[in-house]
Amino acid sequence: MPRYAMVIDQRRCIGCMACVVACKRENNVPEEHYRTRVVEIVEGTFPKVRMELRPELCNHCKNAPCVYNCPTGASYKKEDGIVLVNKKRCVGCKACIAACPYDARFIDPRNGAAHKCTFCEHRIKEGKEPACVTTCLSRARIFGDLDDPQSIVSKICAEKHLRILIAEAGTKPSVYYLSLQPLT
Amino acid sequence: MSLSRRDFLKLATVAAGGTAISVPIFKSVMAMGKKPETVASNIPTFCEICFWNCGEIARVENGKVVKLEGNPTDPSSRGKLCARGNAGMGSLYDPDRLKHPMLNVGKRGEPKWKKVSWDEALGFIAEKMTKIKATYGPEAVALISHGTGGSFWKYLLKAYGSQNSTAPSFAQCRGPRDIGYTLTFGAGPGSPEQIDLANSKFIVLIGAHLGENAHNSQVQDFVEGIARGAKLVVVDPRFSTAAGKATWWLPIKPGTDIALLLAWINIIVQEKLYDKEYINKYAIGLKELKEEVKTYTPEWASKETEIPADIIVETVREMSRYKPSVVVHPGRHTAWYGDDTQRSRAMAILTALMGSWGREGGYYFPTKVAGIPEYPNLPSPPEPQRLKLSGDWPYAVEATTTSLRKTTITGKPYPVKGWIAYDCHILKTLPNQKETIEAIKNLDLMVVVDVLPYAHIDWADVILPECTYLERYDDLKVGKGKVLSVTIRQPVVQPMYESKPSWWMVRELGIKLGLEAYFPYKDIEEYLKARLDAKSIRFEELKEKGTITFPDTANPFITSGNEPEFDTDSGKIELYSKALKEQGFDPVPKYKRPEMPPEGYFRLLYGRSPLHTFSRTVNNQWLWELYKENELWINAKRAKALGFKNGEYVVLINQDGARSNRIKLKATERIREDCVYMVHGFGHNSKETKKAYKKGADDQSLITRYAIDPLMGGTGMRVNFVKIIKEA
Numbered sequence: 001m002p003r004y005a006m007v008i009d010q011r012r013c014i015g016c017m018a019c020v021v022a023c024k025r026e027n028n029v030p031e032e033h034y035r036t037r038v039v040e041i042v043e044g045t046f047p048k049v050r051m052e053l054r055p056e057l058c059n060h061c062k063n064a065p066c067v068y069n070c071p072t073g074a075s076y077k078k079e080d081g082i083v084l085v086n087k088k089r090c091v092g093c094k095a096c097i098a099a100c101p102y103d104a105r106f107i108d109p110r111n112g113a114a115h116k117c118t119f120c121e122h123r124i125k126e127g128k129e130p131a132c133v134t135t136c137l138s139r140a141r142i143f144g145d146l147d148d149p150q151s152i153v154s155k156i157c158a159e160k161h162l163r164i165l166i167a168e169a170g171t172k173p174s175v176y177y178l179s180l181q182p183l184t
Numbered sequence: 185m186s187l188s189r190r191d192f193l194k195l196a197t198v199a200a201g202g203t204a205i206s207v208p209i210f211k212s213v214m215a216m217g218k219k220p221e222t223v224a225s226n227i228p229t230f231c232e233i234c235f236w237n238c239g240e241i242a243r244v245e246n247g248k249v250v251k252l253e254g255n256p257t258d259p260s261s262r263g264k265l266c267a268r269g270n271a272g273m274g275s276l277y278d279p280d281r282l283k284h285p286m287l288n289v290g291k292r293g294e295p296k297w298k299k300v301s302w303d304e305a306l307g308f309i310a311e312k313m314t315k316i317k318a319t320y321g322p323e324a325v326a327l328i329s330h331g332t333g334g335s336f337w338k339y340l341l342k343a344y345g346s347q348n349s350t351a352p353s354f355a356q357c358r359g360p361r362d363i364g365y366t367l368t369f370g371a372g373p374g375s376p377e378q379i380d381l382a383n384s385k386f387i388v389l390i391g392a393h394l395g396e397n398a399h400n401s402q403v404q405d406f407v408e409g410i411a412r413g414a415k416l417v418v419v420d421p422r423f424s425t426a427a428g429k430a431t432w433w434l435p436i437k438p439g440t441d442i443a444l445l446l447a448w449i450n451i452i453v454q455e456k457l458y459d460k461e462y463i464n465k466y467a468i469g470l471k472e473l474k475e476e477v478k479t480y481t482p483e484w485a486s487k488e489t490e491i492p493a494d495i496i497v498e499t500v501r502e503m504s505r506y507k508p509s510v511v512v513h514p515g516r517h518t519a520w521y522g523d524d525t526q527r528s529r530a531m532a533i534l535t536a537l538m539g540s541w542g543r544e545g546g547y548y549f550p551t552k553v554a555g556i557p558e559y560p561n562l563p564s565p566p567e568p569q570r571l572k573l574s575g576d577w578p579y580a581v582e583a584t585t586t587s588l589r590k591t592t593i594t595g596k597p598y599p600v601k602g603w604i605a606y607d608c609h610i611l612k613t614l615p616n617q618k619e620t621i622e623a624i625k626n627l628d629l630m631v632v633v634d635v636l637p638y639a640h641i642d643w644a645d646v647i648l649p650e651c652t653y654l655e656r657y658d659d660l661k662v663g664k665g666k667v668l669s670v671t672i673r674q675p676v677v678q679p680m681y682e683s684k685p686s687w688w689m690v691r692e693l694g695i696k697l698g699l700e701a702y703f704p705y706k707d708i709e710e711y712l713k714a715r716l717d718a719k720s721i722r723f724e725e726l727k728e729k730g731t732i733t734f735p736d737t738a739n740p741f742i743t744s745g746n747e748p749e750f751d752t753d754s755g756k757i758e759l760y761s762k763a764l765k766e767q768g769f770d771p772v773p774k775y776k777r778p779e780m781p782p783e784g785y786f787r788l789l790y791g792r793s794p795l796h797t798f799s800r801t802v803n804n805q806w807l808w809e810l811y812k813e814n815e816l817w818i819n820a821k822r823a824k825a826l827g828f829k830n831g832e833y834v835v836l837i838n839q840d841g842a843r844s845n846r847i848k849l850k851a852t853e854r855i856r857e858d859c860v861y862m863v864h865g866f867g868h869n870s871k872e873t874k875k876a877y878k879k880g881a882d883d884q885s886l887i888t889r890y891a892i893d894p895l896m897g898g899t900g901m902r903v904n905f906v907k908i909i910k911e912a
């Protein structure tokens with residue numbers, strides 16, 4: 001059974017937003033909503049300025065608060081690590097949205113159900129990478145299977161010091177970050 | 185598109201009624217409860233959201249484009265698309281599109297539109313063009329174009345007898361650098377720029393903001409170079425996204441780039457940091473160069489540029505450590521201050537001293553193999569009777585937009601009476617909008633060919649609605665990079681409304697003008713087939729693959745068996761240019777301090793967002809959503825001192841009293857105190873483009889002043905000063 005993960009190499013991200021639009025079109029995401037974004041953080045005062053570009057998306061947590069806070073069982077986690085929403089079971093109560101520390105979910109105004117990143121599960125089934133990964137001009141997003149020791153994500157995880165977002169939340173994300181000097 | 189249960193029931197009712205049951209409906213009944221099958225196809229083509237023209241594959245489901253992805257075999261995209269390319273269907277399905285040919289039965293500038301047939305619209309144009317030709321000669325009709333379809337219009341004008349095909353890509357954009365590099369190396373840096381960024385060890389960006397201008401393959405290479413450890417110098421008054429990756433950010437005082445370059449060159453020649461073998465073998469004029477630059481010390485340059493002298497020295501010494509794997513990026517939009525060809529010359533000289541022209545990690549030589557031959561046996565166009573409108577500038581190698589505009593106003597050296605604006609928003613592209621309007625008022629014919637009703641259409645007599653790039657064939661894209669490549673554009677869906685492709689409009693208009701001999705093919709497919717046949721490429725195969733490349737067709741770097749050729753007067757790299765001296769110009773660039781903003785004013789700078797191409801994508805749903813309006817970047821300290829808050833709306837007034845639309849203020853540490861910055865292309869004043877309407881400010885409305893480059897007629901546009909006032 002694969003264990004899917006994404007490594008985001010922030011040193012490479014150039015903030016071009018290709019991932020954001022590709023995701024939007026691939027997944028027919030409703031107007032004015034996004035499953036992924038690129039956060040820009042600036043620190044310092046002119047001329048000593050530093051900038052961090054941080055692509056963000058659902059962290060597909062191993063210990064997913066959206067799943068254990070869902071009263072109807074609509075939010076669930078697959079064995080391969082992907083966190084999904086069963087639209088038919090979702091009543092739009094927003095418990096998951098409140099529980100998610102990563103602001104990764106929203107209510108789809110078209111059907112009232114929670115909406116989120118699926119790691120492009122439908123593409124994975126076709127042997128493709130998630131749309132944001134495929135289109136990333138800077139190859140900052142790397143996707144793969146942590147259970148395959150030959151995969152690039154496994155190798156990076158073994159070799160590099162990676163960080164996770166909001167580690168103190170104890171969510172055990174499947175999205176890892178490679179960065180030189182993260183800003184706060 | 186899927187059938188809902190209700191739709192299905194409707195069909196079932198028809199079926200039960202027993203009348204006129206067609207087979208598909210019967211099948212639908214049989215498939216009750218099952219999802220209707222999606223008819224999907226993947227069709228390769230190439231993008232036109234920007235001029236990078238990336239090869240892509242369109243996924244079409246039930247006749248609708250649902251997704252665009254890069255074509256992995258195309259060298260411009262390598263399987264990836266930028267945000268704009270991903271949003272291409274936003275242009276196709278834009279509800280504000282021009283839908284029918286229209287005649288203006290009101291006045292120019294205050295139009296009243298009448299829907300007409302194609303025959304009527306083209307007939308109107310043909311009649312006017314015939315009259316203009318008879319009265320003033322064929323040169324009195326001119327083209328201003330940007331984009332792939334422009335080549336058909338250029339061809340039509342040639343056949344008609346006019347060489348006055350202009351493009352803002354010369355005088356408003358790349359012209360200065362192309363001439364500056366050609367004067368030095370005998371060739372320009374190319375488009376896509378022939379820079380080996382991925383293998384570079386030291387990259388210098390002067391005003392170029394890669395990443396914010398998302399030129400696909402170039403951004404890929406840039407990031408690859410940085411990831412492999414290349415050092416990066418970013419010279420920019422603004423902390424660009426690229427500056428965020430830089431080893432050194434040099435927040436230069438705007439307008440003083442030549443001072444920095446000359447100081448760098450001086451240090452290189454004084455300290456003998458140049459590639460000696462390369463310079464001895466391939467260049468002339470080192471002695472003269474040394475003499476000319478000797479007064480440009482780092483201390484002097486520091487006063488001009490406000491970059492510390494020790495940083496100037498450190499950066500150039502570091503740069504020379506990595507020679508020849510150094511890319512001094514030539515820039516792209518380089519029409520800044522009117523001395524831009526000379527600034528580009530200085531960058532080319534720096535490149536030469538680093539020995540990086542024709543070297544791995546520097547500049548590469550594009551493939552020399554012949555491309556795709558033109559359509560066979562086309563008749564020659566009539567001999568030009570009068571000079572094309574390139575102004576009095578000795579290095580204006582093509583007719584320029586601004587010379588055309590001036591001639592249209594003055595009638596000298598001859599009258600110009602007809603303009604065709606193809607895919608080019610002339611009010612947003614050319615500086616000084618009043619002059620553009622004054623010129624248009626002198627015309628007997630103003631044609632606009634476009635997809636969307638941005639404000640320039642108000643000045644047209646006739647509007648020809650072009651279909652988007654996803655609905656049409658165009659001419660072949662022939663890529664001459666490290667390999668020769670051929671990419672096809674083909675319709676992935678049929679044209680919507682009454683829109684038509686340019687090849688069709690041009691052919692029909694040509695026939696009405698009595699130029700049928702120039703159009704011996706019946707349609708574009710026949711035309712493309714004949715061109716491809718000459719290179720033994722099967723049309724059907726290209727349609728299926730999208731791109732065909734010819735590997736091993738280039739010899740990109742200098743080796744003992746691949747000696748470079750320099751198409752200059754001396755046959756060598758010209759560090760010192762006798763040709764310029766003879767023309768009365770500086771043989772080595774000199775620095776002249778530009779006029780600085782007066783008290784209370786800021787220099788207006790402008791640039792790109794990765795989410796928009798000029799002014800043309802602002803109305804695109806998927807791009808508009810992410811960046812609806814531009815912002816005015818201002819140094820946070822200055823904003824506070826002036827009493828402005830981040831996020832509030834302000835208005836700009838320039839030195840000539842021109843006033844902008846309102847714009848949201850972005851107080852940031854990412855910019856110097858003496859300039860302000862906005863993304864170009866916003867502030868649309870046409871209600872017809874509903875999403876773009878009145879969003880942000882138009883930089884071009886504030887660029888009333890421009891500085892002409894005396895070498896090639898470029899229009900330096902960073903010479904305007906603005907003050908900021910509260911929104912009334």
